[in-house]
Amino acid sequence: MQVRQPQQVVTAMATQEGAGVTVHRALGTPLLPDVDPFLMLDEFKNDDPKRYMAGFPDHPHRGMETVTYMLAGAMRHRDNQGNEGRLRPGDVQWMTAGRGIIHSEMPEQEQGLMWGFQLWVNLPAKDKMTAPRYQEIKAADIPEVTRLDGLRARVIAGKLDGIAGPINGIGVDPTYFDVALPKAVAFEHPLPANQQGFVYVFGGKAQIGDGASARAVQRGSLAVLGSGDTVKVDAWAGADARFLLIAGRPLNEPVVKYGPFVMNTREQIYQAIDDFQSGRF
Ligand code: FE
Secondary structure (H helix, E strand, O other): OOEOOEEEEEEOEEEEEOOOEEEEEEEOOOOOOOEOOEEEEEEEEEOOHHHOOOOEEEEEEEOEEEEEEEEEOOEEEEEOOOOEEEEOOOOEEEEEOOOOEEEEEEEOOOOOOEEEEEEEEEOOHHHOOOOOEEEEEOHHHOOEEEOOOOOEEEEEEOEEOOEEOOOOOOOOOOEEEEEEEOOOOEEEEEOOOOOEEEEEEEEOEEEEOOHHHOEEEEOOEEEEEOOOOEEEEEEOOOOOEEEEEEEEOOOOOOOEEEOOEEEOOHHHHHHHHHHHHOOOO
16 A cells, blocks of 8 residues: 655635636646646635626636536526536536537525535547536435544545445546545545545645655645555544545646637647637537
8 A cells, every 4th residue: 555645735826717706726726737637626615795696607618527516505507508407505517518518607696605616627639529418416416425433425426435426437537525524533545546636625624645744734725646546634633624535547648728628739729719709619
């Protein structure tokens, strides 16, 4: 067993997205542009409607996937191909944009807390122009693992203690867990050496790794996992911790990104802009 030590720890940065929504971006910043195959991770947590009501009006995507996981509040999404849905607390939407969609993601609340995450996952070159696909999973259909030590984990993708998450058919073979770790409890999980990933702490404080290389990670910070085959996270003695463990198979392909278009070459980006502007999405 080789524990994956934290390679880099970054604090999420406040930024504006959509039509003026305050988000905290942990991945997809100058400090940490990507963790192949992941391109972005935003946490949105606002109880001031002025910071979320404007939402994310119509915008395109091509060549990538967006994964929205709601913890509080409600969001309505609609796209230009007639797909529509509502995300409630605990729900997940795994959207494969493929060759292109234009969609909006708008709050369906005028007060109260809006809290969740959006992750961007790159698509392999061979799948960038695939047909768009949605996997919409209701909270009740996401299995929760409970361990004897009090650990609870929602398994969105991948497998934990033999329990598989509902997301399927994704090329990078993703792991996406939401883990609630009671104080002084440790989490260990085998993550094969051919996977890359990170831990994002969004509650309390956790220690990632072990021995002299271990690092304390505060809520709102992300730890990139180094090489090894086992993830180890310990909750601090004084408080519970909550974190996302996200991992996948790296693509090792060139990434050329222009806003919500993620392709392999500049020519493909020009094509995406042209297709979008000519109404071919
Ligand atoms: Fe979007």
